[in-house]
Amino acid sequence: MVIYLRVSTSEQAASGLGIEAQRATAVAYAERKGLVVIDEFTDEGISAKNLNGRPGALSALAAVRSRQAEGILVAKMDRLSRSVVDGAGLMESARREGWALHFADLDIDTSTPAGEMAANIIISGSQYERRLISQRTRDALAAKRARGERLGAPVRLPAIVVERILRERQQGNTFQSIADGLTADGVPTSRGNRKWFPSTVRAVTVSKHVGEAGALSAAP
Known part of the structure; x- marks a missing residue:
């Protein structure tokens, strides 16, 4: 086997803790299953959205496709793939090309029909959960917009600058001319x-500071 390890953030890569934990899980699985680990490939600070731009994953695939190893071992399924399309594609490649995928956390060997089916179900469930979370977030933001709530971080500007922007806007100046x-x-x-942009100026006019600065600008 070759082991594949991945962490998605630069902080995880710097600490080394994520990599060490994955390595320990993978090695323990290999020992339990009687697998021989011949090499290890790592991607640090890289997302698992797809295989592009992941030299470690591509090197692991090259090792099994050149018959240097009989399979790829990962500590967790999402270290290798986080989408149904990529996950199913990798498992199909493994089946067609005659190598195995082992997921240590799930104790799954996809070289067996049962293991392949279980892995597909789990990947589908994981993607479904991520998409539900994304949909809930979009729905919550839409509800806030409908209630007239302002979204995003408030603009942090001196009151005199906000007052100037509001005054020039009240005078009929465009966002571009104010910027x-x-x-x-x-x-x-x-x-x-x-450098100011029209969108930056507009953001100030809808910030939470407008009420206070507006009152200042309206004062005699």
Whole structure:
């Protein structure tokens, strides 16, 4: 076997804890099943959305396809794939090309019909759960918009800058002209940038600071 390890964030890669935990799980599985590990491939700080851009995964596949190894062993299924399409494609490649996929956390060997079926069911369930979470998030945001709630982080600007933007907007100036004036005057945005855009100006006009600054601008 060759072991494949992956962590998705730079923080996990720097700590090494995620990699070590996966390695320990995979090695324990190999010992329990009497499998011989000949090599190890790692992708650090890389997502599992697809195989593109994952040199470690591609190297593991090259090892089994060149017959250097008889299979790929991963600690967790989602370390190798997080989608039904990719997961099913890998299992079909393994079946067609004569190598095995082992998922240590599930104790599954996809070289058997039962193992392949179980892996497909679990991958489908995982993708279904992720899509449900995504849909719930979209529905919640849509409900907030419908109630008129403002979304995103509030704009952090001095009241005098917000007042200027509101005053110029009330005078009929466009978002573009206001942005150009702020840029020309060297006024920094809430993120410290020197370049203003119409969308940036518009965001200020709908920020939570508008009520306070609006009252200031309306004062005599």
